[in-house]
Amino acid sequence: LAVDDLQRRFYLTQDNEESEVGLRSVFTQVLSPKITWTAGVELSRARFDNRLVQTGLDTIYTYDVRDFRPDPMQRFVVRAPEFVNADFAANKNQFATFSEWSASLNKRLTVNAGLRYEYNEFNGNHYFSPRLSSTYRLNKKTRLNFASGVYYQTPEFDVVTATPLNEQLDNERAYHLIAGLTRYLRDDLKFTAETYYKEFGDLIVHPDRTRPLRTNAGDGWASGVDLSVVKRFVDKVYGQINYSYAL
Numbered sequence: 722l723a724v725d726d727l728q729r730r731f732y733l734t735q736d737n738e739e740s741e742v743g744l745r746s747v748f749t750q751v752l753s754p755k756i757t758w759t760a761g762v763e764l765s766r767a768r769f770d771n772r773l774v775q776t777g778l779d780t781i782y783t784y785d786v787r788d789f790r791p792d793p794m795q796r797f798v799v800r801a802p803e804f805v806n807a808d809f810a811a812n813k814n815q816f817a818t819f820s821e822w823s824a825s826l827n828k829r830l831t832v833n834a835g836l837r838y839e840y841n842e843f844n845g846n847h848y849f850s851p852r853l854s855s856t857y858r859l860n861k862k863t864r865l866n867f868a869s870g871v872y873y874q875t876p877e878f879d880v881v882t883a884t885p886l887n888e889q890l891d892n893e894r895a896y897h898l899i900a901g902l903t904r905y906l907r908d909d910l911k912f913t914a915e916t917y918y919k920e921f922g923d924l925i926v927h928p929d930r931t932r933p934l935r936t937n938a939g940d941g942w943a944s945g946v947d948l949s950v951v952k953r954f955v956d957k958v959y960g961q962i963n964y965s966y967a968l
Contacts, residue, residue, distance in 0.1 A: 771882040883933035
């Protein structure tokens, strides 16, 4: 790498336009005093025009040990225009449908079971997300809550449009497991305590900052506890206190 190359002027210009039109419809049917069924559909069509042009070499002083450096002692990475420039224009559709059953099994226990289906035209993949939750009433003032499910997140549009190879990225995945307690200390004062565990997969990572290519090589987990006290708006007074501890 010549010194003259590093001293060349660096310009980065971007012309980005996004538009999206969507439709969402939800249908709810009360089958009996104890059973409710809900179904819905979501459809969106997005238009993307993204043009990114870099002139000269970009010198980056924040880097990872895996980023390409011709000399391991070099304390910077250089990003060339051919690994940055992008010209992307496309129309893409996304579709989802979902259904949920809610049943009061007795005076204390309510169970909700649902399934969500998603289709992403960017990567052509199909995703199924089962979900389950329940509430158990210990008494008139105290409830125990439980929820679990699978959730998917589509890649950010600026990542997808950075290079044609990123169109094949999978949706990021998360498994949620949540348990909690809700207690009404007074009619206008509610205390909630929740603990959770989340496991993540297919997370989108940037393996080399000199190139726009992303991969689904990331994974991880998170757990913690959330506490809150909420005072309803009564007698012109409202208040809320929250505390979170995360690992």
